[in-house]
Amino acid sequence: MERDSSPSDQFHRYKNLIQNGDNPDITKERQGASFNLYNMQCFVYENDHKLQRRQEILEFVESHREFDDPVHPHFLNRDEQIDRATRKCLAMVDNLDAIDVTDYFDEAPLYQLLTIGRELHCLSLHYGMFLPTIQVHTEKSLILGPFQMAASKAILGTFAQTELGHGSNLSKLETTATYDATTKEFVIHTPTMSAGKWWPGGLGKSANYAAVMAQLYTSGESKGPHLFMVQLRDNAHAPLPGVTVGDIGPKLGNNANDNGFLIFDHYRIPRRNMFMKYSKVEADGTYIPPPHAKLGFGAMVLVRLLMIRDQTCQLGAAAVIAIRYSAVRHSAVRQGEINEGEGEVQILDYRTQQYRLLPQLARSFPSSQRMRSRNSTSKYVTKQINNNANMELLPELHALSSGLKAVITWEVAQGIEQLRLSCGGHGYSRASAFPDMYAYAVGGCTYEGENIVMLLQVARFLMMIAKEVRSGNPKLAEIAEYIAKPDAVTARISSWKTCSDEDIIHDFEAVTRKLIFATFDRLTTLERTMKKKEAWNACSIDLCKAARMHVKTYLVKNFLARVRTCEDPASRTVMHTLAKLYAFDLISGGGGHFMKGGFLSEKQFNEVQLGIYEMLAAIRPDSVALADSWAISDLELRSVLGRRDGNVYPALLEWAQQSPLNQN
Ligand SMILES: CCCCCCCC(=O)SCCNC(=O)CCNC(=O)[C@H](O)C(C)(C)COP(=O)(O)OP(=O)(O)OC[C@H]1O[C@@H](n2cnc3c(N)ncnc32)[C@H](O)[C@@H]1OP(=O)(O)O
Numbered sequence: 001m002e003r004d005s006s007p008s009d010q011f012h013r014y015k016n017l018i019q020n021g022d023n024p025d026i027t028k029e030r031q032g033a034s035f036n037l038y039n040m041q042c043f044v045y046e047n048d049h050k051l052q053r054r055q056e057i058l059e060f061v062e063s064h065r066e067f068d069d070p071v072h073p074h075f076l077n078r079d080e081q082i083d084r085a086t087r088k089c090l091a092m093v094d095n096l097d098a099i100d101v102t103d104y105f106d107e108a109p110l111y112q113l114l115t116i117g118r119e120l121h122c123l124s125l126h127y128g129m130f131l132p133t134i135q136v137h138t139e140k141s142l143i144l145g146p147f148q149m150a151a152s153k154a155i156l157g158t159f160a161q162t163e164l165g166h167g168s169n170l171s172k173l174e175t176t177a178t179y180d181a182t183t184k185e186f187v188i189h190t191p192t193m194s195a196g197k198w199w200p201g202g203l204g205k206s207a208n209y210a211a212v213m214a215q216l217y218t219s220g221e222s223k224g225p226h227l228f229m230v231q232l233r234d235n236a237h238a239p240l241p242g243v244t245v246g247d248i249g250p251k252l253g254n255n256a257n258d259n260g261f262l263i264f265d266h267y268r269i270p271r272r273n274m275f276m277k278y279s280k281v282e283a284d285g286t287y288i289p290p291p292h293a294k295l296g297f298g299a300m301v302l303v304r305l306l307m308i309r310d311q312t313c314q315l316g317a318a319a320v321i322a323i324r325y326s327a328v329r330h331s332a333v334r335q336g337e338i339n340e341g342e343g344e345v346q347i348l349d350y351r352t353q354q355y356r357l358l359p360q361l362a363r364s365f366p367s368s369q370r371m372r373s374r375n376s377t378s379k380y381v382t383k384q385i386n387n388n389a390n391m392e393l394l395p396e397l398h399a400l401s402s403g404l405k406a407v408i409t410w411e412v413a414q415g416i417e418q419l420r421l422s423c424g425g426h427g428y429s430r431a432s433a434f435p436d437m438y439a440y441a442v443g444g445c446t447y448e449g450e451n452i453v454m455l456l457q458v459a460r461f462l463m464m465i466a467k468e469v470r471s472g473n474p475k476l477a478e479i480a481e482y483i484a485k486p487d488a489v490t491a492r493i494s495s496w497k498t499c500s501d502e503d504i505i506h507d508f509e510a511v512t513r514k515l516i517f518a519t520f521d522r523l524t525t526l527e528r529t530m531k532k533k534e535a536w537n538a539c540s541i542d543l544c545k546a547a548r549m550h551v552k553t554y555l556v557k558n559f560l561a562r563v564r565t566c567e568d569p570a571s572r573t574v575m576h577t578l579a580k581l582y583a584f585d586l587i588s589g590g591g592g593h594f595m596k597g598g599f600l601s602e603k604q605f606n607e608v609q610l611g612i613y614e615m616l617a618a619i620r621p622d623s624v625a626l627a628d629s630w631a632i633s634d635l636e637l638r639s640v641l642g643r644r645d646g647n648v649y650p651a652l653l654e655w656a657q658q659s660p661l662n663q664n
């Protein structure tokens, strides 16, 4: 039987209805902004040079055909996804001149987003961890060879640390590297099933080398986990004898990445393949320890810092999508009319919708800003370690990177989910980009240090500071100076219009201090009757709460400080309101901590709630322009719902048209 019309015909009939030009609602929103978009974008990206570089990189990618996608990636199967990502990846690294490759925080991630998209791929670990491991852990005199080979892709590597049985607890890893002084080799071995490496990205099919974390044994003694450079596959890419390797199968996301497993059977590598910048094994087997026991974990610290910025940008992009969509979407049901009879409203006008969107938008700014200065802190710390063997800043950097990683990846993942829900049914479609964003972001809560485990590392640092403060002889890191300030009995917060930045900071610091000392007192009391580790476990929920609050206080202080540097008054005004919304929303969410002991009165708490509602109304007219201030191109956003021109419905039809089910 002949059909009236194919899906394709029907689609083309609709396509004729596509309007030319931008959606009028979104244009009107842009015209109503209270600030100059360019000035705001310069503030967000710190200067116009960075903004200009974003545009140049976009133009470069758009003008190179090898970055095109003949088929929309959403409609590919896993093999095709891996092929596509690999092809793009190679094109990307063949054109590295387009970017400043040393700019890990801005240009490199942007370039990758524009070329491949939002997912880990076959070379993510090569560039994200293998190269940094070589940089951080190879002796200066030896670095050139391996670095050049890795940089030129003569070898492709991954970072193989996690095992089937142990991921967080590095001290219990089971893979062994036993030094044989007679042959001057290490024997790498997987002694049990749980010792098999599991998860390393790019290991399944792509990598021919790995930085392998293994327990070092020399002269019959165990020396703890150390890193080794291990060749896994030969020139024909077949696994070498003694190496069993493969892919671990599909995951929640990042399926273009071939995460893999790895088993060693008494596999021998030369002595020089141990990464010996900090600790060494001499030819006769003598062990030389590192200047600081945890220097071997340096590459992880660097990647945690990189993740913070990258993940925050995902939240920014998710907020852009949801805000733009909320400006073009109208509520069609009668109860959706705010004033009956006046017709449908933009969903952006619902206060509940603003409450879903704007705190997430606010959340996306502070951590992205701070990462720029964290970048210089990490460079400074690395320099100190390299030049002077100065380890003093290491605990601070570890606590800060672990804490920010844990708080931000969690907030980003939750934020993306909230923003997805705010887009109703269309948020559930992959066309929106939310499912891919969420899958990417939520992985960050686990990899590079499971979030709770990371918070407990921050708590260790805070308990150490609390102990020093109580002993009256504190040696305080900059991020912890407030812990030694005198107690405050009452909160200062008042109406959002009148309360100062100092008032907000005062209250955050006071509440965090109380939380830290209450936890410290509970811990020390329990330690009188329990073993230390049992007492720690009994207190661990409070320890995590204190750690989270410490990180949030840090973020609030830095957001407010950054806003003060904004030179354009109109941009500063709206950013300041956004920073206050961020702080007030945190107080509202953490009300229990603030109201404990009557620190924040009920009247003040009501002011906070009312302040949030009023700030939502104040920011509402600027919300689309604020989303635009992220300066994210459509290619980077990869979302039908978030397109700049707001022409969502025809684009959704066009996207669905590519489904293989519609091809016959
Ligand atoms: C593009 C890139 C994509 C990335 C993809 C993902 C790649 C990966 O996931 S790779 C695998 C990542 N794995 C991890 O992150 C594992 C997480 N676990 C760890 O880091 C550790 O086991 C950890 C920190 C939890 C505990 O370490 P452990 O040796 O047991 O130490 P612990 O006994 O708790 O603490 C010892 C001391 O060392 C300190 N310390 C621990 N780590 C560090 C560090 N990195 N730097 C400085 N100090 C540190 C602690 O602060 C503590 O100090 P103190 O005694 O003064 O309080």
Ligand SMILES: Cc1cc2nc3c(=O)[nH]c(=O)nc-3n(C[C@H](O)[C@H](O)[C@H](O)COP(=O)(O)OP(=O)(O)OC[C@H]3O[C@@H](n4cnc5c(N)ncnc54)[C@H](O)[C@@H]3O)c2cc1C
Pocket (backbone or CB within 6 Å): 125, 158, 159, 160, 161, 162, 165, 166, 167, 168, 169, 198, 199, 200, 201, 254, 259, 443, 446, 447, 448, 449, 450, 451, 452, 453, 456
């Ligand atoms: C997408 C993805 C990519 C990855 N890529 C790599 C890679 O390239 N290379 C690599 O080596 N690894 C990689 N991993 C592994 C990753 O680093 C580990 O999964 C991560 O470190 C957590 O370890 P785990 O899986 O053993 O979790 P576990 O430690 O088993 O955690 C399970 C639960 O136990 C809790 N827990 C564990 N220890 C404690 C504690 N001391 N106190 C309180 N609670 C605790 C955790 O909070 C969590 O709730 C990847 C993982 C994912 C998901």
